[in-house]
Amino acid sequence: xxxxxxxxxxxxxxxxxxxxxxxxxxxxxxxxxxxxxxxxxxxxxxxxxxxxxxxxxxxxxxxxxxxxxxxxxxxxxxxxxxxxxxxxxxxxxxxxxxxxxxxxxxxxxxxxxxxxxxxxxxxxxxxxxxxxxxxxxxxxxxxxxxxxxxxxxxxxxxxxxxxxxxxxxxxxxxxxxxxxxxxxxxxxxxxxxxxxxxxxxxxxxxxxxxxxxxxxxxxxxxxxxxxxxxxxxxxxxxxxx
Amino acid sequence: xxxxxxxxxxxxxxxxxxxxxxxxxxxxxxxxxxxxxxxxxxxxxxxxxxxxxxxxxxxxxxxxxxxxxxxxxxxxxxxxxxxxxxxxxxxxxxxxxxxxxxxxxxxxxxxxxxxxxxxxxxxxxxxxxxxxxxxxxxxxxxxxxxxxxxxxxxxxxxxxxxxxxxxxxxxxxxxxxxxxxxxxxxxxxxxxxxxxxxxxxxxxxxxxxxxxxxxxxxxxxxxxxxxxxxxxxxxxxxxxx
DNA sequence: ACGCAATATTGACGAGGATCAAGGGAAAAG
DNA sequence: CTTTTCCCTTGATCCTCGTCAATATTGCGT
Numbered sequence: 132x133x134x135x136x137x138x139x140x141x142x143x144x145x146x147x148x149x150x151x152x153x154x155x156x157x158x159x160x161x162x163x164x165x166x167x168x169x170x171x172x173x174x175x176x177x178x179x180x181x182x183x184x185x186x187x188x189x190x191x192x193x194x195x196x197x198x199x200x201x202x203x204x205x206x207x208x209x210x211x212x213x214x215x216x217x218x219x220x221x222x223x224x225x226x227x228x229x230x231x232x233x234x235x236x237x238x239x240x241x242x243x244x245x246x247x248x249x250x251x252x253x254x255x256x257x258x259x260x261x262x263x264x265x266x267x268x269x270x271x272x273x274x275x276x277x278x279x280x281x282x283x284x285x286x287x288x289x290x291x292x293x294x295x296x297x298x299x300x301x302x303x304x305x306x307x308x309x310x311x312x313x314x315x316x317x318x319x320x321x322x323x324x325x326x327x328x329x330x331x332x333x334x335x336x337x338x339x340x341x342x343x344x345x346x347x348x349x350x351x352x353x354x355x356x357x358x359x360x361x362x363x364x365x366x367x368x369x370x371x372x
Numbered sequence: 373x374x375x376x377x378x379x380x381x382x383x384x385x386x387x388x389x390x391x392x393x394x395x396x397x398x399x400x401x402x403x404x405x406x407x408x409x410x411x412x413x414x415x416x417x418x419x420x421x422x423x424x425x426x427x428x429x430x431x432x433x434x435x436x437x438x439x440x441x442x443x444x445x446x447x448x449x450x451x452x453x454x455x456x457x458x459x460x461x462x463x464x465x466x467x468x469x470x471x472x473x474x475x476x477x478x479x480x481x482x483x484x485x486x487x488x489x490x491x492x493x494x495x496x497x498x499x500x501x502x503x504x505x506x507x508x509x510x511x512x513x514x515x516x517x518x519x520x521x522x523x524x525x526x527x528x529x530x531x532x533x534x535x536x537x538x539x540x541x542x543x544x545x546x547x548x549x550x551x552x553x554x555x556x557x558x559x560x561x562x563x564x565x566x567x568x569x570x571x572x573x574x575x576x577x578x579x580x581x582x583x584x585x586x587x588x589x590x591x592x593x594x595x596x597x598x599x600x601x602x603x604x605x606x607x608x609x610x611x612x613x
Numbered sequence: 614a615c616g617c618a619a620t621a622t623t624g625a626c627g628a629g630g631a632t633c634a635a636g637g638g639a640a641a642a643g
Numbered sequence: 644c645t646t647t648t649c650c651c652t653t654g655a656t657c658c659t660c661g662t663c664a665a666t667a668t669t670g671c672g673t
Contacts (some may be wrong), residue, residue, distance in 0.1 A: 207655090273514060
């Protein structure tokens with residue numbers, strides 16, 4: 132069986148090439164990266180990608196499916212800090228402490244690539260473009276995280292929901308999917324948790340936005356009917372009516 | 373006057389050495405770093421270190437004083453995303469987009485070091501330890517940002533205040549100052565904004581915690597009287613009485 | 614296809630915090 | 644030292660959202 136060729140191809144032929152680590156890397160360098168990336172069997176829904184407290188060894192890239200990341204608060208309940216779609220990187224928050232501060236679980240059957248961090252660091256010493264891309268990804272992560280913070284500070288349930296829906300709309304669009312029709316991969320209570328709301332409030336807020344004709348929701352299937360009104364809602368403008 | 377020696381010394385002799393970029397760098401490499409770092413005249417209270425929308429060119433390190441970072445929401449009001457103490461790095465969230473997503477202003481007379489990013493990147497290609505430290509700092513920033521998110525999600529005014537006070541206590545302690553007596557560098561309304569609360573709620577919450585003997589506050593001067601009870605408050609334990 | 618369990622909706626109620634409005638005190642300006 | 648201004652504090656009221664409880668629905672296993 133061919134030993135090196137398929138391995139060296141796997142990042143280059145990946146659909147997510149331009150969203151993930153290999154972005155803007157020349158072909159030869161992408162092959163070098165691919166050599167250290169470990170692809171694995173698909174993980175079933177509810178499988179741990181990494182666990183809080185566990186020793187940091189690798190970062191992970193979502194290839195297909197979706198992942199949620201959460202931390203268990205001392206009080207016993209969890210707080211979900213994010214959802215990850217294909218092309219996004221997990222585990223970057225563990226570099227400093229050498230141990231994972233949070234836990235990541237698949238929300239559905241998912242493919243995840245493992246990238247051993249020590250090898251990645253060594254590789255990026257030789258490939259400056261890879262180093263730059265790594266910093267870019269972390270920087271982007273930082274801005275994303277800050278937006279999440281804004282999402283939670285002093286915003287109404289409606290605004291929070293509108294924000295997260297537009298965020299998903301954008302992210303699906305970046306992956307070549309529809310910005311208007313999509314399926315939320317997480318449960319209602321997970322979404323509520325992420326937004327800092329009670330599940331009941333989520334439910335009511337969905338119905339209210341639906342009644343105003345801004346969107347339509349059936350189970351996990353969302354249709355964005357009026358993206359402009361949703362955006363105005365987020366901006367705090369009293370746009371409606 | 374001596375031309376190179378003082379410049380090459382400035383990071384090595386800086387009190388914040390171990391909190392900042394040079395951490396764990398051998399002396400020679402620290403000198404190389406110091407050569408690209410630009411120290412500047414002290415900035416008066418209210419001076420912009422960097423402005424949202426501005427072209428990204430450098431990252432900044434707080435040397436003395438303190439800085440707040442905020443973004444202006446489309447609705448017109450600002451949201452403060454963080455406060456920065458000596459040794460902390462600003463502007464890392466701009467690497468990806470090449471333009472600053474937020475604005476940073478000094479809260480008091482402050483010294484800030486400017487580190488041109490392109491030069492830092494080149495330097496870190498030659499000095500792997502510097503590259504590692506850069507990644508560590510960004511990773512740490514990422515965890516901090518996540519804690520902030522937890523701070524805001526589903527927590528009462530009391531818990532938020534307790535969290536932020538313990539956070540400052542910790543950070544002051546890391547800088548060799550008292551963990552029990554310190555001076556908050558920002559105004560009440562800035563703190564309230566950061567915590568996603570109305571200033572009035574802040575005020576009342578301070579008084580309530582003071583009445584319970586957990587702390588004492590006079591103007592910006594804080595005394596932590598019962599750090600354990602504060603920590604229990606944060607953890608959601610119904611500790612008191 | 615059936616039945617059970619987990620998840621989602623809906624309603625009623627109450628609490629925590631925002632808002633509105635006014636008064637007090639500390640820092641800055643003269 | 645006095646005056647002004649801004650910020651902080653305090654009080655009263657309203658409203659959003661959390662909580663409790665019951666019902667409906669979906670998804671899962673057999």
